[in-house]
Amino acid sequence: MTELRPGDASLLRKVNTQVTLRALRREGVATLTRLGRITGLSRQTVEAVLDELGGRGWVREVPPDEGVMGRPARRFGFRADAGHVVGVDVGGDRILACLADLNGDVVAWERAGVPDDAPAPERLEAARRTSLACVDAAGVPRTRVLTVAAGTSGIVDRTGRVSLSTVLPGWTGVDLAGLAGRWFGCTGLAANDANLAALAEHWRGSAQHASDVVYVLAGHRLGAGILIGGRLHAGRSGAAGEIGALRQVGWDDAARELVKEAGAEEVFAAAGAGDPEALRRVDHYAEGLAIGASALVLTVDPDLLVIGGGKARAGEVLLAPLRRHLAELCLRAPEVVTSTFGEESVALGAVRLALDHVEREVLNL
Amino acid sequence: MTELRPGDASLLRKVNTQVTLRALRREGVATLTRLGRITGLSRQTVEAVLDELGGRGWVREVPPDEGVMGRPARRFGFRADAGHVVGVDVGGDRILACLADLNGDVVAWERAGVPDDAPAPERLEAARRTSLACVDAAGVPRTRVLTVAAGTSGIVDRTGRVSLSTVLPGWTGVDLAGLAGRWFGCTGLAANDANLAALAEHWRGSAQHASDVVYVLAGHRLGAGILIGGRLHAGRSGAAGEIGALRQVGWDDAARELVKEAGAEEVFAAAGAGDPEALRRVDHYAEGLAIGASALVLTVDPDLLVIGGGKARAGEVLLAPLRRHLAELCLRAPEVVTSTFGEESVALGAVRLALDHVEREVLNL
DNA sequence: CGGAGTTATGAGGAGAGGTCTCGTAAGGTG
């Protein structure tokens, strides 16, 4: 549970530094008095904290406001550009890298294709090049990157190694976190793509106000990411949510049948237009999805179910039958929504993971 | 996430009080110097904290040790009897109440039968009487009971109301937590039985060293309790783990077939003796159990799977085939063990739940 | 242009908590 260490006086400073910094980051730019009011601390305390943070480079004083009553207050701003993080989605056929500042504001994207059957070294090299290019293009010095996080399909253990991948050739056993860290000479992290997508949706997407979230990645395979209490739950070996293995749910058949003749997009489009055969097929696909999801939903009983991955673009055409089947399968089905970030969610989730790490370790709060 | 409040100086005292109290409870009886060493606090601080706790009645000074080198040190002990908690298992055919002190040491048990088809008021009255009798028999004043927690089958929401019960007549809608609290005029809590059993196993049973635990209650129905990071995960509506609704797993058939002609015990006994037909039936039951459990295991990827409930008494006869089936169904099956507390686990888990509440709210740490 | 009003700053003092040190007390041991 909560590790509990005794506190000497400096603990207080630590806590108040954290409180102040959070308030400042929410405000963007603020005066001492304002920060004092919203944190509940005295102006003097806030000033001392900000002095220290300024010395460490996390906070900078900005010119005072003009045209306002009274003596102009010194104003401070969080230096979001004091450091950066990189999130990279290492997918089956493409690499997507994202550079963000400490506020999580995206500074640059970089994208590259990679062959489906590319061997691991080639894929890794592409990921490396794309990540570096992303940073260079933004004009950010590589040394400013404090943490890099990578997302990929397959099972990623807590050390960031891919312990099992069934789709990417030679991917099993790759120490993704370690390698990614070496690209920039900083800490590297790695996690499962569905998990990161869930994180992204909770951060700024459709799952913002939910605490327990199940994110279902409906693509070629069925993967899922789980958030418990707003935090990622990866499980003992990182395999939490890998419900695809549950053969009983008959997921594979449903997916195969959807794309039997035409592409998935076409089928969804036809279903949207009212074509009966297309509707039947979408319904069958939705049922398979619902059965897989129901195992997750019944287990976790989440506040929200988010549907992501390629098939989520179909929107209500897929969601309506999905909700119907889910209501049949679960005692009390949660709200169901689609992902807001689509293709970018994994890279954004990686950014969030990296930011979490920075906030915990580097700002050592 | 973590709510973060600014700290004035008294926060320090709070933290150090908590640290000291925990250390003292682990030690049982300890001197100031010893507490100082293990907490990392100075002797003076520990003394001040203990003074205050003594005034509030949580700590008492005990006679110094004799026959030891040097000036005898003052010794202090946690007053485990400064308060008590009651945990009660409201089952289908019996009530089991448990009184424990603040160390969680059981002071008294009390048991009563209740008809399977007893209406809710009768069952509640039996639970009330049993709980009160348990406390009275131990000679503990009823006002000393700080919290009472109840466990029962069915879905219990976070306010402690039974929001759905399919087995106990009239049970749906009962405000179990509220009623239980009124028995003693203190805080009442209520939770699902499988959840509490999981808590008990994690507290002092076979799941002590696991952080993420799935507890499967294999009885007439299939219920499950889930611990994430050592904490109970009940889900949005308290329905987490209610995998029994997942019809696809074919759980019902397997359970019915096991007890088709003879009682379950006989079948297990025969299987243990090598009877082929009994072995086949146990295997089939184990398969059904494994399929249900695999949905939980694939979702949560726990450190440990605990099998509880009536059928768990069969031990290895059931566990061996269960492990085998589970290994087939899951990519990496977790360790599987049986419950250590058996019938008492729900009441013990309720005690733990009540103690958690006391430690959080009453000792207001 | 200068006073009135407004708001932030800066220094000084007080208080809570915690640590360290050192002389003293209270037992054993030879």
Added chain:
DNA sequence: CACCTTACGAGACCTCTCCTCATAACTCCG
């Protein structure tokens, strides 16, 4: 009874915080 060991108690000192009050800097208005 001297000596060793261990704990106690009081005092000095540090850190962090808050409060107060005089002062500074700027706007607004006559």
